[in-house]
Amino acid sequence: MQKPLILLTNDDGVESPGLWAAACALAVVGDVTIAAPLTQSTGAGRSMPHFMNGRIERRVRDMCGRTWEAYGVNGSPAQAVDHAILELMPRYPDLVVSGINYGENVGTGITISGTIGAAMEAASFGIPALAVSLQTGIQNHLSHSTEVDFSVAAHFTAYFAQCILRSGLPGDVQILKVEIPASATPETPWRVTRLALHRYYVPYSTRRGGLDEEAPLGYRVQVSPDEVPKDSDIYALLYEHVVSVTPLTLDMTARYPLHSLEAHLRRDQMG
Template structure:
């Protein structure tokens, strides 16, 4: 008796037309049946948000990925809402794995809470589904375009590698998501290392980019400003940016501070 094919839900935050999404679909196809459900539009920086203004419309689109045609679902909502609609409305049963990516640009440091790529994976994990979030470091900061000059094949290789592992064996308790960041110059032979999220450091430093008066349109832009001495050498930022290794960071839905509650209580009670 043949085993049923594994079911993989693939999403992203760059939108249904992203070449990174297509590259992930092609890479994951040998592992099982891949259902694509992603935001209709570019939705970077959405975190795990569920805005009430999203229209929730689901439209089928046919995508040509390599030699194969895929039926994909464009969702009128955020990456996290795309996961919700897919699990609750599109799929007949919860998938065996949620994959989010491949993202245009790395997702490292404390700013990962902003990431729609990570947010979608966390949404899947909150259903109890194993999840990975895959991002590719870019040689430039064009994070919202659909540049076809970007080669996602190596990030696709690592998407396949870690997806296969999660489909075959359970992760330890408290590992809800594997966050995978692939260097821009990586090859399939590039080593990977387990890392910690760089704590209390803004990898993407925000700055106000306003040309006119306060009443005129303005944006909060970002730049990268980090040196090796700014972050621990076991962090995702250090391994990716300075050692050019694939950074694999286990994430937990439990955001409770790792502090001794007795000590904290004593500190808080001093104010009574």
């Protein structure tokens, strides 16, 4: 029987320990092809930067008792997905896994995330996608810190990958977004959540001088439990400390009756 074909990618780069933790966990689930950005691409969303040249480097790594060949793509996370599907894989994968990310991706900022962006790009091909992120301190978001333990997140990555490969995704669910609390163990409960309509990472200015100085924006977590619904991803992760599983779809059409919107917009013409 043919093993499932899995594409593994991320936005932290092909050398990320989170990526390799996922690779080792997924190796028992299916045949894994690894294709990820050559460089750190956090915050790239689903972007397709024209200045990326698409060059692909092979990387060989000995991990978890086997030798892996991975591909580092000079491109964004979404571009890495495209190059892998179009140039590196023998057929469309049965599943695309994006992660494991340094840092949680919750609330209305998820479209900023390269982790989610890669999953969205996979979904646009009609391929089920799984995006996995581990709650970490902001100081680790751009790091490849080996002090971050991805073992529990890897456990849940394999678990939900098996769920999708076994049963598919129902209805208009195209992506499962999974958030792992920093305190989680393999026994931590998980529950299905909705995306919180709340900004989780709030930007702030670091500028102290003139407009010509370098002053990249900073960001901080800013939320309180009374601001977010109890059935949301933020509440589950931050206040209940359970694994949050959020179904996502590429259909961003507002859930409002189209005829009612048309009537609203034409109201002035009806005078």
